[in-house]
Amino acid sequence: MANVLDLRRRIRSVRNTRQITKAMKMVSAAKLRRAQERALTARPYAAMLTSVLQSLKRRADVYDPTTGDLRHPLLMTREEKNILLVVVSGDKGFAGAFNANIIKAATKFLNENGDKQIDVEALGRKGRDLFRRRFPAARYSDAQPQEDGQQEAVRRERHRSNPIEFVGESTVVLDKVRFDDVRALGEEIVARYTHEEIDAAYIVYNEFKSVIQQRIVVERVLPIIEPGRQEVTAAEEMTQEERRRTAEAAASAGVSLEAQQEADEEEKRFGTADVDYIYEQSPREIFNAILPRYITAQLYHAVIESVAAENAARMTAMDSATNNASEMIDSLTLTMNRVRQAAITKEIIEIVSGASALS
DSSP, X not given: OOOHHHHHHHHHHHHHHHHHHHHHHHHHHHHHXXXXXXXXXXXXXXXXXXXXXXXXXXXXXXXXXXTOOBSSGGGOOOOOSEEEEEEEOOSSSOSTTHHXXXXXXXXXXXXXXXXXXXXXXXXXXXXXXXXXXHSOBOEEEOOOOOTTOOOOOOOOEEEOOSSEEXXXXXXXXXXXXXXXXXXXXHHHHHHHHHTTSOSEEEEEEEEEEETTEEEEEEXXXXXXXXXXXXXXXXXEEOOHHHHHHHHHHXXXXXXXXXXXXXXXXXXXXXXTOOOOOOOSSOHHHHHHHHHHXXXXXXXXXXXXXXXXXXXXXXXXXXXHHHHHHHHHHHHHHHHHHHHHHHHHHHHHHHHHHHHHHHO
16 A cells, blocks of 8 residues: 555645646637637528528529539539548547547548548548548649640649548648638639549538537538538437536536527528519529538538537546546545554554553
């Protein structure tokens, strides 16, 4: 059994650790408040953009009257032979099972589509490091210029050596998400789908509705089947125990548990109202211009929700670590008191025995 000095040292060490985890919990709670507010304020824009697209779809000539084909390439569905999978993980650890659950969902998707060619693009250092080790990097070479001398964007030629390849990491910084960075990623994905380099695009992220309403989803963003309808192919909800722990951590940190904000009635009726709106340009031209922005809005929404979910997971993990440290301190203090009492009792017995021997 350890002596009193060793127990005191261990209690002091655990107490210092508890101070660190408590500080990390409060920092995560502060970041969660900002991320939650950012996610909530971004929802009206996405909802209104969807309503505008639904309104334009009713008035624009989406189908060619001659051939019956869809006019916009983002609406065309093809057999899914080449797939792009965007995985939104975290940059840091100490977030419980947050990164593990996302990587698990992405791995399950890859295993279920093993007969297809898949490109993996990671947002977040944890997912990037794992997929970079697991899959070979994609190799490109510059395409030759055209003979007619036209100045067009030169697209790189792909040399595939493996069914699943890592195409690199995005420039999106999760600590400070900028819409311009997400827009660049969205434009790249739209360009790849338009040039038929990929037949579908999926994103794996943690959907954040509120602090206690989260789920890991695999969502298809391309092709667009119906604007505003979420194409979720797989989802994993939070357990009741996880919700309880998250609610307790949020309550102790002063974080609101309110659900998502409801859209205005006018916003809800805009897309389906039987009103003949007058547009400055033709509805078809506006529809074709807004549709790529819809993809960017989906990606931005997924990234900021994943950031909020990561902070919520880290706050919960640090709250559990703080509580565990407190319980360990209590247990070690009890053990130290017992050892000290045993030592005092032993000394008293030795003194009494010595006095009895002298008398």
